[in-house]
Amino acid sequence: MPRTKPKPRPPPPASRDGTARQWAPGRLPEEFPLHALVDEEGRLAQGAAVPVPDAELVALYRWMVLERQLDERMITLQRQGRIGFYVGSIGEEATVFGSAAAMAPQDWIFPSYREHGAAFLRGLPLEAFMCGLLGNAGDPGRGRQMPCHESWAPGRFVSISSPVATQLPQAVGVAWAARIRGDDVVPLVYFGDGSTSAHDFHTGLNFAAVQRLGVVFACRNNGWAISVPRERQTASETIAQKAIAYGMRGERVDGNDLLAVLDATRRARARAAAGEGPTLLEFVTYRLEGHSTSDDPRAYRPAEVVEPWKKKDPILRLRRLLQRRGLLDEAAAAALLEEVRVEIQAALRQAEAKPAKPPVESLFEDVYAVPMRQQVEQLAELREAMAADPRVANPRHVDGA
Ligand SMILES: Cc1ncc(C[n+]2csc(CCOP(=O)(O)OP(=O)(O)O)c2C)c(N)n1
Numbered sequence: 001m002p003r004t005k006p007k008p009r010p011p012p013p014a015s016r017d018g019t020a021r022q023w024a025p026g027r028l029p030e031e032f033p034l035h036a037l038v039d040e041e042g043r044l045a046q047g048a049a050v051p052v053p054d055a056e057l058v059a060l061y062r063w064m065v066l067e068r069q070l071d072e073r074m075i076t077l078q079r080q081g082r083i084g085f086y087v088g089s090i091g092e093e094a095t096v097f098g099s100a101a102a103m104a105p106q107d108w109i110f111p112s113y114r115e116h117g118a119a120f121l122r123g124l125p126l127e128a129f130m131c132g133l134l135g136n137a138g139d140p141g142r143g144r145q146m147p148c149h150e151s152w153a154p155g156r157f158v159s160i161s162s163p164v165a166t167q168l169p170q171a172v173g174v175a176w177a178a179r180i181r182g183d184d185v186v187p188l189v190y191f192g193d194g195s196t197s198a199h200d201f202h203t204g205l206n207f208a209a210v211q212r213l214g215v216v217f218a219c220r221n222n223g224w225a226i227s228v229p230r231e232r233q234t235a236s237e238t239i240a241q242k243a244i245a246y247g248m249r250g251e252r253v254d255g256n257d258l259l260a261v262l263d264a265t266r267r268a269r270a271r272a273a274a275g276e277g278p279t280l281l282e283f284v285t286y287r288l289e290g291h292s293t294s295d296d297p298r299a300y301r302p303a304e305v306v307e308p309w310k311k312k313d314p315i316l317r318l319r320r321l322l323q324r325r326g327l328l329d330e331a332a333a334a335a336l337l338e339e340v341r342v343e344i345q346a347a348l349r350q351a352e353a354k355p356a357k358p359p360v361e362s363l364f365e366d367v368y369a370v371p372m373r374q375q376v377e378q379l380a381e382l383r384e385a386m387a388a389d390p391r392v393a394n395p396r397h398v399d400g401a
């Protein structure tokens with residue numbers, strides 16, 4: 001009998017804003033209420049306390065404003081052809097600063113690629129970050145990474161991962177090492193909603209839970225994985241509920257509420273440090289801009305679906321809270337904005353003034369603690385060739401190249 005090819009089943013209808021849920025066989029919403037401490041008007045929930053001193057709260061606001069200004073400036077720079085690529089965190093700043101601020105200085109941070117803010121909190125200078133975007137002589141990574149893929153060893157900020165989710169098992173490894181060595185070190189690992197479909201998500205969460213390792217898994221659920229909306233990514237009602245299957249704690253947090261992110265991350269860290277195992281945090285937020293400067297969301301996302309999320313802007317919410325508490329008036333907010341703009345402009349000027357390339361000798365550095373004989377020979381050979389013909393050091397200008 002001739003077999004008829006089964007008709008392919010259409011995927012469930014997608015909502016156009018990437019957040020609606022029409023199809024959710026595993027509904028468990030009541031177990032994962034959205035943890036929030038501050039509403040959109042900047043009002044603190046009844047009975048809630050601000051988990052940080054006033055000065056730190058203002059400092060975190062300043063960081064978020066700086067990050068937003070930086071992202072906007074760097075996107076413009078890319079459009080001007082001054083840098084090649086940029087990926088920012090516009091609309092998601094609270095997920096980054098709230099969580100990174102909740103960790104201890106000795107904790108390792110495993111970023112995805114939108115968490116530059118966490119590196120800044122750990123001391124990465126703005127100018128060095130920009131040199132990385134330019135791949136010039138001031139780049140701490142010596143031009144060896146993709147642009148916008150910084151690392152900052154002094155701040156225990158591991159290199160940004162391009163292949164999504166690879167950082168999860170790596171972070172779990174750090175937690176295992178910390179247990180063996182008896183160190184009070186908890187890794188914080190960031191990833192997006194789309195990354196939960198990658199096999200390393202399973203590998204990381206499963207191993208951490210089975211071994212009861214202290215890891216903070218921080219999922220920035222921003223509704224999109226490039227052009228794929230969240231409901232096409234997973235049929236789960238929430239990302240947090242995936243924690244149940246792995247046998248760990250899960251919590252769903254308003255990712256545009258800095259205080260809620262901070263509070264939830266602190267609790268997750270405390271459990272990890274107390275030997276109570278890993279936590280999966282889902283920060284519900286929204287990617288207000290394109291995926292990166294290589295993306296144009298107008299091709300797959302109507303502008304109007306973004307509008308409601310603009311009203312939930314995490315910076316606006318924190319500013320309202322600060323205003324209500326008398327910590328920041330209009331004039332102070334305007335002065336702060338001007339101050340960060342000047343800071344960014346000064347860093348950019350310094351970064352662009354650096355020589356265009358790292359010294360060619362740096363090709364041989366940072367590979368082995370003691371250079372191998374072959375490396376020493378090759379460097380000598382290169383120096384000789386450079387002395388004989390300066391164009392060797394600048395191959396772009398070699399005739400015919
Ligand atoms: C293993 C792997 N597959 C595919 C890609 C291409 N890719 C880059 S970013 C991205 C989307 C990731 O989305 P999400 O995890 O939600 O993070 P977001 O960009 O929203 O922060 C994809 C598919 C990749 N980098 N690595």
Ligand SMILES: [Mg+2]
Binds near residue numbers: 193221226
């Ligand atoms: Mg995403």
